[in-house]
Amino acid sequence: MRQELQGRVRDLVAPLVPYFSAGRARVRLGVNTALHEDTAAELESFARPLWGLAPLTAGKGTVPHAELWLRGLAHGSDPAHPEYWGEPRDRDQRIVEMAAIGFALALAPEQWWDPLNGPERDRLGRWLLSALPRGTADNNWHFFPVLIALGLDRVGVPYDRSAITARLARLETFWLGDGWYADGPTERRDYYVPWAMHFYGLLYSRLAADGEGYGERFRERAARFALDFRHWFADDGAAVPYGRSLTYRWAQAAFWGALPFAGVDALPWGEVKGYLLRHLRWWERRPVTGTDGLLSIGYGYPQPALAEQYNAPGSPYWSLKTFLPLALPEEHGFWTAAEKPVPALPAVHAQPHAGAVLMRAFGDVTLLAGRQHHAWVRHGAEKYAKFAYSSRFGFSLPNGSLGLAQGAYDSMLALSDDHGAHYRVREEPAGPETEGGDTVHSTWRPWPDVEITTWLTAAPPWHLRTHRVRTARSLHTAEGAFAVDRDAGVERETGTGYAGASAPAGFTGVRDLDGLREGEVIDCLPGTNVLARRTALPALTGRLEPGEHWLRCAVLGAPDGREAEAAWLRPPPTTGGGT
Template sequence: MIYDPASSNPLAGNPLANRADMRHALTDLFDPLLPYFSEGNARVRIDGAGAHFDRAAADLEGFARPLWGLAPLGAGGGDFRHWARYAEGLANGVDPKHPEYWGTVNGRDQRMVELAALGFALALVPEKIWEPLDQRARDNLITYLKHARTFDYADNNWKFFRIFVDIALDRLGASFDRSLTERYLNELDGFYIADGWYRDGDVRRIDHYIPFAMHFYGLIYSKLVNDDRSERYRERAMLFARDFRHWFASDGATIPFGRSLTYRFACAGFWSALAFADVEALPWGEIKGLCLRHLRWWADKPIAHRDGTLPIGFAYPNLLMSENYNSAGSPYWAFKAFLPLALPETHPFWMAEEKSLENEPAIIPQRHPGMVLMRSKADVAALSSGQENQQMRFGAEKYSKFAYSARYGFSVESDERIFAGAAFDSMLAFSDDGLHYRVRETNEEAKLAGDTLYAKWLPYPDVTVETWLVPAAPWHIRLHRITTPRPLQTAEGGFAIARRDLEADTLVSIADAAYVIGEEDFSGILDLGSTIKRQGIAQKAPPNTNLIASKTLVPQLRGTIPAGETTLVSAVLAEKDTSTVDHAWTKPPARPDIDALRALVQNKGITVSAIEAPGRLP
């Protein structure tokens, strides 16, 4: 190839095995931003793509987010040659008379988000960005921070942002209304469920914001502030670690699930924050392994532009999967992974030998997020029911699929009018005109009974679906009981795998089954005795829909259901082993008894925690 997209990845070739490697990774990721600093150093604008907030706030985002990694680097004695640039930019950004002024906070504002990074840096390395300022710049900065904190913040993890501003104000000796700090700390406690799990507000979703926001900020707080709440944050993090470790595959990949996945290796931020806060929630070797293996997973992915900057996307540049609050600077929340750089080389996190997780069970039910995790040699997949997000773009794909995989990710659709050509990986879609379609967006009920998930949902107001998800490793089974007053076309997909050029893959479509074989992977879906006949389809999904592979193949089952009651039963299998077609594929699981599943849920089912929130707008 003339150009290998992965070669411009700043992490490429870095062994990421120790503190020196992590320091190099951080500076290698930061240096490509230097040409995009403004003349007065207060703004960083990488490209012209827009977010829902104004350009000044987006430019502040590009300036501030790297500080989540740069501040720990400075605190740990690492070499960084551009602190003067940050001090100058900070002074100009808060100066109303300077042309690069960030703009005044006025109501709920993206600037509130980015000021948390500034608060963190001011608390951690004041000698780098506070002490160099003259008195006028210091006064402007204090005024700017105090003004911002007078407004109400969003009713979710945003409440931590004012707390971080307040920590900085306290460290800098400023006077402010501390009752506002206490109020937000109490309200954040109201989002706590149990067993280390939070909600990100009063909503029906429990995603990566729990580790890389709620716990991340709580653990930093516990390090910077000495009070009773700090101990509670540490205790909750220790509980959460026991569950969250199961979201990571042996190669370091984590399950992509939910929104804001363009923050990429921020998903390691929880493990980094445990180290920063000196919380040995798991043996240090396991925490170190979870953190560094995750960083290494990204090193061979085409996650950067040719100049080394990080675009919006996940494993490759992809605006399609973005949120409306993603600007060009958004991906640099990934720097949350670099908190351990604040630690001395003698810290047990750095001294420990990396360890893989030991004695991991193959099936792990998790009531709070409404998941049943299935671990295998090369993957960890989560069967899922009970979550929703009806406010964000592609919320159904990000929260309401039947399964999510660390290896195969998930896909967002590119056109709501191509029922015949859509991906529908790990979804059941309905169409009444062969053009438009409906999928699961939310649930009326969601229960966990042992390792079986149950959900009741309505794709149309007059159509009811009951779904049972059952692990049958290496397969999983989906049973749907559908009641509809009219005929509907249906399509149900398995996992999406990478598609090669030059038609090099194997695509098999037969009655009641379909499978695809790529360079390394097998994916198939098999009908287990539905009350209608379905045809297998090896779907070439639209490009740039999957988060991990830019072109994918998805095995599907398609058929028309009549008015009345229909039962669809599928078995789904995907493995990193092309010989699966001759082995596991030939030994499908037995069709479950629907009456037995109903009795199981009725007698032993407990409501999934995620659905217990009202699900109001944040």
């Protein structure tokens, strides 16, 4: 398996070779539409493969075309060279990519530093130093100067240690307890907790000469977080798609590789190994590269609409962080342990710091979301504020602003005050909290005179939704279940109080517990769902007049087959939060 993963890194990096510039400091993968300028985007495409190449070399694996990166390091850090990367400014994307170079120097200097001559080393060192005093975003970005400093430490370049101490102190303020960080002073507790806050902390704990006690704290916190994070992975290795930066794909499992790298045996190595390897195998079945072999923007397939404002063509190569265990020798317990399946875990697991309840059924995972939001990122409401996110069905983005087919409102209550032309959904939940270990609730206002309190309750294999709607205007409503892949055919069933869709990819359905709304199955526009290119969406529709109303429904998502059919035919639970 170790050799297979070494080969996987080489296979992912090889298609980049034709895109190196003449001076080897830029990798030009296509048109850059990100916030940062082309120079930073081309540095990103150059530097991010080092997240996989550095562990590969540290573990004595061979790196074809390593000389391309060595020449790029020499020329890109040379102010006199036409391909100079430029000195970073405050909040500059260069700082993010400089961290990958710092990591490579810290982990494998014999490959990425020693072959450079004296003047080349001096220039690279000065260029990395220029990032340390720069301002960064007030979140996981504080780790980037820390990682740069780890590289400088390893190759003997002196710097002002107080700047790094201040970064670490600021990162401490984001600690929430129980294994959880916030990504800055925000409501966000998404994959940036495992693949950034914990991942970088574990790198530091292994690579730093730490006399301040941070490393031990990072290890202890990661061990606690592992107990919660394992609930985010389905039996087949799929992780729940949720939040921003999903184009980093299998970086979702990078945390599981960082644990053995830092020597944190929070779980048996066979279990940790299982989470990582099943996840990678799940991704092998997905069409995530183009015909040129380059990683695409998207999640389950090329989907540019999923991109954040900061995603350039080389952004997906952050996924190579998952190959960190390749730095470990083949006799390490992570490699020698037999892979273990997912252990018996509770069917319902509340995670109050994330404002979420995780639910397992049929081997799949559903995340019920109550507190997080991020209005700045593109499609922030869809990435954070839907009611439910599924490892099997993913979630959908709008592909237009008119009607239900364009809106693709899976796992949302969509409301319209213009007869169904335009809809509004939950965007920024307020007053969130978890209740009783199975319920999360929040209040939201799609208009100033419309207040909705929503309770989401796990009742495996169903989840229940209860909404109290107080409205001063007439509203059309549509509430979606999960969206299912319809490419291989779909069977639909609808009527007063229910809607269901069965396909080879799974079964999804919704029942109105009061039997008042009408069921329909909507063919969403193509390219809306993050896992399936074309989907069918069961939904309940109705109308509300001014006043107070209660809407209650039960939603089922399952693999297609007898189990799904049996669950759908049985009466769902009727008692959830708010009742």
